[in-house]
Amino acid sequence: MQIYVCVKHVPDTAATITVVGEAGYNDTACKFIINPYDEYAVEEAVQRVEKAGSGEVVVVTVGPEAAVSTMRAAMAMGAHRGIHVKVEGQFLDSTLTSLALKAAIEQDGTPNIIFTGRNAVDTEGFQTQYRLAAAMNLPVVSEVVNLEINDGQAIVQREVGGGTRETLEMKLPCIIGATKGLNEPRYPKFPDIMKAKKKELKEIDFDQLGLDTSVDQTELLKLEAVPERSSAQIMQGSVREQVNELVRILTEKDKVL
Amino acid sequence: MAKIGVFIETDKDEVKKTNFGAITAALDGGKNEVVALLMGVDANSAQETLAAYGAQKIVQVTVDSADLTASPDLQARALADAIQHFALEGLIGLASARGRDVFARLSAFLNVTLASDCVGINFEDKTVRKSHFSGKTIATIKLNSDLLLCALRPNAIEAQKALADSQVESYAASVDAPGLVKVLEVKKGDTAKMDLTEADVIITGGRPIDAAENYKMLEECAELLGAAVGASRAAVDAGFAPHSMQVGQTGKTVSPRLYIGCGLSGSVQHFAGMKTSKVIVAINTDKDAPIFQKCDYGIIGDMFEVVPVLTEILREQTGQ
Known part of the structure; x- marks a missing residue:
């Protein structure tokens, strides 16, 4: 089984984001990690190949030079090699990202499955996997929590709110957007981390792909820090007095009860 | 005046009330004409509720010889056709699990830009406001396609009544290809439980809840508050609650008017999922x-002392 996993290099969710200028941020001040949802994607791909006893997991990343660390992290989890499409900056439009992923994958081989995360935690776009699917004319389901493969069919489950679960079916090759619940991503061990450093990593410049960049794109105009709430007003007195006061404030002042 | 469509989500043949905020957003203070698009439910039964918020046209979209609910691809293609038929300049919906999926399929199919999980729209300059970096920043994004596609965070825009004269119509969309993805089964969750992303009020229990059965205490209180019950990642990982109850990064993003967190430390990852709540209350021993x-x-x-008192006081107030 030939599996491609699309992985994004993103600032740590716990990192402080300092806005610089109109629409930039200080990316040298924060630690970067593999996009948390992409870990479920890598884990699932690696487990599939381990179970089958054959096949290959290829990590594909569209990202800046520094994204290599994220690709090595995915390789430490068990991916066999990587393809890095190099771009400047963090905010490449999702349509262009999907076209770059498509070109990189098609240059390399024929996928049976392409895994992605359900969304990237930096731009929170929820769409690259769908654009990739449309561009490659493949079926796609995202936010997948369970996957079974039988006779060239993928049977997947996703949650659609209120605890309701949908089971869907599609033919391979297909694209699967992974989310929490699909598996338990492994913590790579030291020897795996060392081994990952020697795995094959191919670099391609975005411009070398010869993509049509005249497609409709989104444009990031402005980035603003969201001010944190200030310290809470703490209730005083006995438990009953505190709760009474809280209920009074929520009812009379904030009118939310 | 622009003609804007709203993709109406339903649950058990009822219009979800989170749609009303999307209609308010689409109406843009009366500057736009709103066409509500429904699938799989009778538009007549929804007319009164949708017109109360300003929908002028209420359209039931069908496809001949196919069940639209059987494939999300078909739904997206039927919407694409309806957009063209009604000459819509934009389509607004909800960034619920279903809305995120349908809007992403639609935008990819039409090659049109999309912003999902938005908290504001400006129709004049075609910009939206949405979270970036787990709610730590708000981005203003320009959508450069002619057609404006935007899925809104449920409850992010407050619904306002704006009674409209309305017509009901049925439209049989033409869809030229079968869906690539087929729905085999839909297993309803616990019907007594309110969907977190829809809820106006949420009460969440963190790791100190210490056992699955202790969520009963929160459920009792939630019933009086008209609230849904959530859980933190730590509580879910400890096996006290299912993942469908998790709020935060790797869980649900919610925007209720009141969020009560019990035994939550207040991690960045949790706040990523509930920061846009109107009022946040914390109960914690530390x-x-x-x-x-x-x-x-x-x-x-201690939540085990505070929550029962809250339940008692609410019960006294409501006389239940």
Whole structure:
């Protein structure tokens, strides 16, 4: 089984984001990690190949030079090699990202499955996997929590709110957007981390792909820090007095009860 | 005046009330004409509710010889056809699990830009506001396609009544290809439980809840509050609650008017999922818990003492 996993290099969710200028941020001040949802994607791909006893997991990343660390992290989890499409900056439009992923994958081989995360935690776009699917004319389901493969069919489950679960079916090759619940991503061990450093990593410049960049794109105009709430007003007195006061404030002042 | 469509989500043949805020957004203070698009339910039964918020046209979209609910691809293609038929300049919906999926399929199919999980729209300059970096920043994004596609965070825009004269119509969309993805089964969750992303009020239990059965205490209180019950990642990972109850990064993003967190430390990842709540209350035994630094009201105390008192007081007030 030939599996491609699309992985994004993103600032740590716990990192402080300092806005610089109109629409930039200080990316040298924060630690970067593999996009948390992409870990479920890598884990699932690696487990599939381990179970089958054959096949290959290829990590594909569209990202800046520094994204290599994220690709090595995915390789430490068990991916066999990587393809890095190099771009400047963090905010490449999702349509262009999907076209770059498509070109990189098609240059390399024929996928049976392409895994992605359900969304990237930096731009929170929820769409690259769908654009990739449309561009490659493949079926796609995202936010997948369970996957079974039988006779060239993928049977997947996703949650659609209120605890309701949908089971869907599609033919391979297909694209699967992974989310929490699909598996338990492994913590790579030291020897795996060392081994990952020697795995094959191919670099391609975005411009070398010869993509049509005249497609409709989104444009990031402005980035603003969201001010944190200030310290809470703490209730005083006995438990009953505190709760009474809280209920009074929520009812009379904030009118939310 | 622009003609804007709203993709109406239903649950058990009922219009979800989170749609009303999307209609309010689409109406843009009366500057736009709103066409509500429904699938799989009778438009007549929804007319009164949707017209009350300003929908002028209420359209039931069908496809001949196919069940639209059987394939999300088909739904997206039928919407694409309806957009063209009604000459819509934009389509607004909800960034619920279903909305995120349908809007992403639609935008990819039409090659049109999309912003999902938005908290504001400006129709004049075609910009939206949405979270970036787990709610730590808000981005203003320009959508450069002619057709404006935007899925809104449920409850982010407050619904306002705006009674409209309305017509009901049925439209049989033409869809030229079968869906690539087929729905085999839909297993309903516990019907007594309210969907977190839809809820106006949420009460969440963190790791100190200590056992699955202790959520009963929160459920009792939630019933009086008209609230849904949530859980933190730590509580889910400890096996006290299912993942469908998880709020935060790797869980649900919610925007209720009141969020009560019990035994939550206040991690960045949790706040990523509930930061846009209108009022946040924290109950925690640890006076130094980070949550007290970034919420509106706090009670320093044990949830097992505080929540039953809250339930009791609410019960006295409502006379139940």
